[in-house]
Amino acid sequence: MSSLTGHPPRRPPRSILPWLATPALVVFVGFAVIPLVGVFALSFTTWDGIGTIHPSGLTSWRAVLTDPGLPHALWVTFLVMAVSWAVQTPLSILLGTFLAGRQRYRAVLGVIYFVPLMLSSAAIAIAYKALLDPNFGLGAGLGLQLLSQDWLGRPGLAFGVVVFVVSWQFVPFHSLIYQGGVQQIPHSLYEAAQLDGAGRIRQFFSITLPQLRYTIITSSTLMVVGSLTFFDLIFVLTEGGPGDATRVLALDMYKRGFQASLMGPASVIAVILVLLGLALALLLRRLGGRDAGASQLEGA
């Protein structure tokens, strides 16, 4: 971490301050607020994406809310969210703590761990799809029975593969967040613990984990809200299949909108997605205490 030294920060005059937010605000309104309003409006219409848009009141909402596909997609979405959170968080914390050490070999390993993050989701999905092919994939190629399962063709296995690939892709990112978090923990805490005779494991559970509390909240928020929008990876890997075993909400929205040409119901799902995302983010902020944005390092 480097900090700017030299010039003392000069505070701009107060009247300019609000204007500094303008560029961000324009982008946010243009690319988030206006489309959101548009989608909300579309959810009260019937439109095939090609012809004219007909207002139709609550027809689309009724169609989606009574469709047994919706609870299923919600369930799959939550399951992906929960399982991938449960897999990624411990792994990322451990890796992050490990990488926070100053040894050179750890820096080298850190670079290697980072590789999955540099690949696009589509490329990752295609690569895994080819590797897991039961007839031409890795298992069949190496003659390993264990590896030549019908990975993407059985509901349970396909779900596991999705969680695994998602974790493989995002663990490096969250490790990076935790690495930063661990490095900010004041060294004096560990020294004091050492004097009191605490071992490495005790230090991890009594100092590192509690000090990482806000980092865990940040990383979890990113994971949970991000998992609502998993689309590209699952779309290329399984297309929501087999059947609808991995059809998450975002995929369901795409299929309804762009494959079945039902823009109204697809917009309803989009609205549900936005509300879910907001609710979850709020909930996680609550969990982290009221001042989640404040620094936990005061006085350090």
Add this chain to the structure above:
Amino acid sequence: MALSRRSLLGLAAAVPASAALAACGSSGPGKSGGGATYWYLNGQPQEGVRAGAVDAYNKAHPDDGIEDTTFQNDAYKTKIKTAIGAGQAPTIIWGWGGGTLRTYAKAGQVEDLTSWFEEHSDIKKSLLATSFDPATVDGKIYAMPCENVQPVVLYYNKKVFDQVGVEPPESWDDIMALVPEFNAKGIAPFSLGGQSRWTNMMWLEFLFDRIGGPEVFQAVIEGEKNAWSHPDAIAALTKVQELVEADGFIKGFSSITADSNADQALLYTGKAAMMLHGSWSYGIQQADGGDFVAGGGLGYMNFPPVDGGKGDPSNTVGNPAQYLSISSKATTEEKKIAKDFFATGVLQDAEVKAWIDNGSVPVRLGTEKLLAASKSADFLEVNYGIASKAGTFVQSWDQALSPTAAETLLDNIVKLFQLSISPKQFAGALNAVIGK
């Protein structure tokens, strides 16, 4: 040494497929100059023929040519709908006619070509008359039939049949009897790219027709209430589930995509004995299968009859042609180029010859001599025989129906093949979207 040559080939085969997909992502639509734009499907050998026709046209018209962009089959189906809806359609829209074209026509997105065909009656007369049905909406022609007749054919690997010592099936009972024979030898009876969904659909198209005749699905098209619950429909749906239960399809079929040609590879590598696929499969087997086709390894036939079925065994299913429409949003100049391309660039002699060499029967008439002289003459004879002698040529269901009904159909077909819904549940789900 556990690593065999085949496994290396398998890995090697996976690379170009992913490279092709990656390449397709980067090639967005681009409009330049006053030329027309044209989107069509990629995948060799067909892509080469399509590109060849455009190149030939552009060579003759260096100033006002056509800019072409290619897409993967399943990706294209969504892309083109979105583009048309957003007013970003290419000048020339490649498609399958039928229900999707009807949607475009109803929304006024494609040019009415009726008067153009009246002015150019020689062109109309030079194309197979039956190919115009899916191009016609309420008596008006909205697309030009192009490329070739594509009946669905039952392919089989002759070497595998010899190895197991069995004969090609002549009835549905034969098929069911062959299944355990192949499974006992560790060979999958049928290859299937089940993730692509329309691949499974071809099985239902044939079983519906063989068991109940074309009337059963025609009733769906005509919007008859509860048409999917017809006893013959239920019988056909039950039969296909029996085949799945008997392990008739390759292990992992529900995660295999047709866009990567993995289903084709299963047949020519001998991992599967048979495959139900469109007539274009011949060209792929020829291009990718090494000496598989040239060495006489590929067998082909029409789908066999089902005992006690009402359907005429000469009937076939598939695509009566491919179709080119003109976007009504294109500029006058773009439309002029497109129409000129239709008249002087589509199905010219070189393109016709290229299709024939791939084992395809072009929709242009008067090609009998070329067909007979081709290196693929034997397959062409079977292909042409199926297409021309068919009592009824049922258009692919997902293209005949509206996009909304087609999506419900494809979704439920996958569940049917997964055995996660019963034939009755399938019928119930589809009855709900009849006429939508």
